[in-house]
Amino acid sequence: MLPTPDTSHVSFDTIYEPSEDSYLFLDTLSSASESKWLSERFPKNQEASPLVVEVGTGSGVVLAFTAAQSQQIFGRRDVLTLGTDVNRNACIATRKTATTAIQAEQQPSPQSVHISSLTADLCTPLRPGSVDVLLFNPPYVPTEDLPRLPSAAENDPAVSEAMSRSAKFDNDSYFLSLTYAGGADGMETTDRLLDAIPGVLSVRGVAYVLLCKQNRPDQVMERIRGWDGWQVETAGSSGMQAGWEKLVIVRIWRKDSLR
């Protein structure tokens, strides 16, 4: 088994701790079938370096694994990674998790390069058509309300440092709620990400999105099949519950004929 990136430097006050869903991502991307698919999609010496973007990186465990195991996953090491998260603390954590994992796993060079972690809502700052591989482990738990997005000011380190203990507790709970609360059917944030996929993915682009049973994966996949020129398939799954997969990861990509 390929090693899980070290996240011992991460404080889980406001950041999601790697869990079953994170590990399903690691196992899926490094599975024989997915790595074969990705290596064929981005053949070394024929295709330019892929840009791998994770949206909502949290601790950075998934993106760091993808960077550090790029040889196993893509059959090449010249991979660029970029992460986004609405929580600035998660961006700082991800940068460290990724650079540490690359250092630990890719000696000597060539090494994959983590180019940056950006505080952002989903992929809103990314240039249209620039992302080759998009990874998303969403806040997928159905909840009555969807927490609002934080503002730029709420991520200012000076603001949180000046907080009282109780204000900090409320603030931490709010940021943690952003890591799991998905609103109606747990799909409100995922729906916004799905809407952004055709715009942000490159012509060779592919997205991996995790869904839980309550998200009704069959219906989501049916909807994506209705997009003109797109395909979707289950790439990984785990945790049988009453005969149903509890978590699935779907692969969404442009049909080859359009490349």
Next chain:
Amino acid sequence: MKVITANFVTCAVKECKTSPASFPLHFNDAELEQQELDFQPEFIRNVLPRIDWEALRTISNELGFPTLPDSKPEGEALDNEQTLKDLHRLLLETHVTEGKLTCGNCGHSYMIKEGIANFLLPSHLGEEYHLFLNNIIPHALFTQIASQIDTPGLGTGF
């Protein structure tokens, strides 16, 4: 953030995406740091096809680097180790630790602190703006808040 990041980002405001003026974002007051990384010629060769050369020339000038050639190196120029080393240094070894990225279309600036750029929008520019405006904040209060924020473009419609 490494300088190469600027090749992949644009303004987070939806309306700016279609404007050519929103790419590249412009660096202001940038503080730079060099972090050594093993020189990997093959990597630079494989990354180059992804680079918008005109945008990189603009960025390179804004950051005070020597002017890049008029056109992207290709063919034999890719065997020139010095060219590749210069690009390696600019794209992968140079980090922007502090400063701003500004959109040439709407004028909004994104702050970079300790190497992390913040692309979250103030509520009057983001998706929640209209919801905020129409449903949550009474008009009088909103006007009061708006008058305290000094940002171009906010005044329209009030």
